[in-house]
Amino acid sequence: MNWLLSIIYLVVFPGILFVLGFAFFAEWLDRKVYARVQRRVGPPFLQPLADFIKLSSKEDVVPEKADNAIFTAAPIISLAAILAAFLYVPVVTATALHVFEGDLIVALYLLTIPTLALFLGGWFSGNLFGQSGAMRVASLLFSYEVPFFLALLAPALMAGTWSMSGIVVYLYGNPLAFVVTIGAFFIAVISLQGKLERLPFDIPDAETEIVGGPMSEYSGRRLALFRLARDAEMVVGAGLIAAVFLGGPWCPFISLDPGYIAWAVGAAFFILKTLIVLGLLILMKSAVARIRVDQMVNVAYKYLIPLALAQMLVVVLVKYMGWF
Amino acid sequence: MARVRIPIGPQHPALKEPENFTITLDGERVVGADIRIGYTHRGIEKLMESRSYIQNLYLVERICGICSYTHVYNYTHNVEEVLGLKAPPRAEYIRTLFLELERLHSHLLWVGVAGHEIGFDTLFMYTWQDRELVQDLLEMISGNRVNYAMNTVGGVRRDVSEEQRQKVLKAMDVVEKRCKFYQEMATNEKTLLSRAVGVGILKPSDAIRLCAVGPTARASGIDMDIRRDDPYAVYPELKFNVPTTDTCDVMGRVVVRVLELYEIIGMIRQLMQKLPAGDIKVKAPRRVPEGEAISHTEAPRGEDIHYLHADGTDKPERYKVRTPTMANMPSVAKMLEGVYLADVPITLAAIDPCMGCMDRVLVLKDGKEERNVLEWDRLRKYGIRWYAERGWKQ
Amino acid sequence: MRMPGKMLPKIVGFVFKKPATVLYPKERLTPPKDLRGKMKFHKDRCISCGACARDCPSGACTMQPKSDGKKRPEFDLDFCTFCAQCAESCPKDAIEMTAEFELAHYRRGEAVVKE
Known part of the structure; x- marks a missing residue:
């Protein structure tokens, strides 16, 4: 029966269906909280799903100048990469579905693919705004990927392993x-x-500024997929941070018996921690203005990266002193 | 890197009304801007020549959706001048109240739009929420929210009751409190400052050379305000300051407008306290004798000039409007030089453009728009010839 | 110190407060009583002078022949700008503005105020 469990794990929980459902929920939460901070009412609960269905049924236009294959593949690849990355995130217990030494690195690379897909989709859409947006995507890639990678190195160093499940076990x-x-x-x-x-x-x-950047020319099903991919990326990214920093399914009453209650509590705690990270992401956007490309590079290289390096130094010192 | 030309408009999310700004880019930097206007030409001036003075009251109001009252004030001022009428003092007070309430909601709208252009939607939602307060006041007094249909030749059409007077005063307290909140929000938020400070520079010398008006000029340190320099309505009886800054950038334009909000609130309070008793209008004849008049007022966006030529019938012979956005357009081309592409929308928005008001002329030749650049000398000669052909003296 | 998101602590409380917007068809705000909405025409006061149609800036008010041989105004709300000039021009106060503002109709020509 092990293969059946694996299939349920892959498809239902905490696999594809769970991530997609959570993605819709995250979008709703995002829009609702943003609206309420602005003193608006905000969308009803099923609005993101309704948007997805409606977009899927709309006419799907590929511009004449666009490269059809890449234009179509971009949203699919980005969604696939995100779903694949989620397989390495431990949700129920400390072990994810697939564990090997270095899966953190693989997950991080998988999470970079949507950005590249967005770049390609925008670049090959044949639209001036799409291309200018794609250039911005590419030039910003290193501004956030480098601090993101460096920041995730800290817990990995702490636990002394490159495996996400290993880090969670260490945090247990x-x-x-x-x-x-x-x-x-x-x-x-x-x-x-x-x-x-x-x-x-x-x-x-x-x-x-640039209409919608790489997404300018997307419509119908492809746009629906791209939006879903972005929501899923939000959930997976938040889940990854929740797992690596906050210990994922770890909770104060870990030694519950029998096993399935421990699983349920573990999953609940994972969701709770992911929601905390999501809440930070949502609140961050509610009281700020958009910064410029050059300012973004400044923020990344002047503040985020040095701070991440300092954090690694702290971790190394703590480990050297033998406090952990 | 090769230079790229990007069209901003006529259809673009940053522009609320269609105009075309073709931006020449060197990388992300703007090296030049080519402005092409005329997309929203509605032929209002010509239309006015075929309508009676009473009907024109409501047409002239529709030149602009935000600063409608300034236009209708100018219009009635012109007609009254030719008629030799004078509106009663109470009417002038109510007119000034409307001018200032309109400026209040126009500035609140602008702060929100500026926030939206740089992605600060929270500020946008808040200011528009409080703009509703002002619009409710306007609706309460006049019965309409945007085009108030309040003014008429010889006075105003509706009176302000004692209850409404109290409500206006009460609402001003709320608006003042909210304005303090916006000031705090706009001057403390690092991301907003980083987008507004040092962006879209217009030096004082350029502002004078390019004839900038209103808050755009005041943000460049030019101390000009028609309300104080050539007072109209009851402005001589009011105490107010004209805030200026010398930062010459987008932030300066934000600061000038936000500081002006307090002046407006102060002025509305004075107006409501001093409001004299008396009639609100005098009877005006339908026919206007031959004559001409010109008037200028300080619209929320700057100096607004109206010219009327009456020929003794019940319709104007010629009416000419020059809106503040028109005067500020040459400055925009200057401001855009050297900004990043990302700063183009906020730089454009900083003059508070109102394209629909601005488009007065569209030259069509064989069904196509003619792009004919007239040098100053040629234009002058053309004008002299045009009048000479019609037998008019200089 | 000027920090990104400095106002956040002040505005985050709005999440738990009632929104400023209302869900219109379910909740309604009462308009001021002097609102210039749909006009009401008092047939008995009309003297068929045509002052309303002459002064209407948008051509919404036109004089139409009626069964009793007289011409009386009709108001096409598709064109109306709700300036209330007709009410002001009327020498007999036969036109009155009401605060009714929900004037949507399914077809053109349905929104006409007749006698």
């Missing part, structure tokens, strides 16, 4: 390790905001 044993890497946690959240291209870093698809 040493929950206080979070306190040491708290700086890296905030850097990771800020870089994730940049990775997701949300305010104040929504430079590539700035609506009032």
